[in-house]
Amino acid sequence: MNDDSGQRVYSVDVRHQKHSSSSGRVIAHLYLDGRHHAESTVPAFFPVQGGTVEVRASTVGLKRCHYVTAEGAEFQLIPDPASAEGRRARFDRSHPALSRCIGLLSAIVLVGGVVLLALQLAEQLTRNPAGVAQYVGTFTSPIDLSGWVNTVVGLVTVAASTERALRLRYNWLLDGAAG
Template sequence: MFKEWRRRRAVQRVKPGNGRALKRFRWWQLPFRALFYLRLTYDDGRQTVYAVDVKRGQNQSSGEVKAHLFLDGRHHARSRLPAAFPVPGGTVEVKMSAFGLKRCHYVTAEGAEHPLVPDRHSAEGRRAHLDRAHPGLSRWIGLLSVIVLAISLFLLISQLIGTLTQVEPVARSIGTFTSPVDLPAWLNTAVGLGAVVASTERALRLRYNWLLDGGAG
């Protein structure tokens, strides 16, 4: 029920588009732009193509990050994130994390979910191509991302517990805790950077876990 309420709230934020043409994806937009497509085929054989265009790297809390929906190459609607665009047969849902998109899915009226297809020139599209061309390498990269995030999360929790138990009332109540791993500052920084890279890699595949990827932020 709460999920449906949030979806209705997101639908209410949708504003009409201005009809401008969708611009091609350029290579220099790799760090800043995400572009996904949804092709719908109707019973009479007619097809329409929806495109979701999002600029990354903006302040979500200020409402600056917007998703733009294009229909057959023309600006059809816009919404600040998280967005839910009504389309024939369902809704296109778009959500972003600190590292990129964590959701860009077509959700049918029956509840089935289908990820949209990334533009082949985008960072997400290039990552998808790697997965198709070299599935073994892709799986190892994905596994490495999870391992890096798990290590980062363990270190973060250990350090937080150690800091909290240094507070006198807490120390008197439950004692103190010393983290079993004491890394130098430079290595802590390296692990943090590794976690950012790992979460960014997962965002390119629309993978998100509130504990792993949320902890990295």
């Protein structure tokens, strides 16, 4: 609240491509009542009235965008209705069962992607007898995918990661491995 009992509105804008610096760092912009108030590289911690706005990014979206009060209570920020995240939240409110199904499907796709990645990585690491194979032996993946199937799996995994990012969900294993 400000002095004349009007509510202050803080907004955060994180654009991974448009606002990234030449070093590849992602920049978060904080707006107060529609005016640019501050900016910081991510992870960002913006001191605001009554607490802090914390922003952390992943390669596919945001890991965290919360308001943390001085007492330690945490509140996830509400996405702008015009943003992709806001449209995903509106879809979730208007079609909750379908939204849950899509969310479950994206989690299953990401788990499958992580398993395939682990199998293929283990095979590649143990392929050379002079490397890791001399200590653990060789491993042949039980799943052998062609190049085009690997490409399709990669694209579907990116789509699932994007869906999770739009829902403002992040898991270090699923979203960190996929993105």
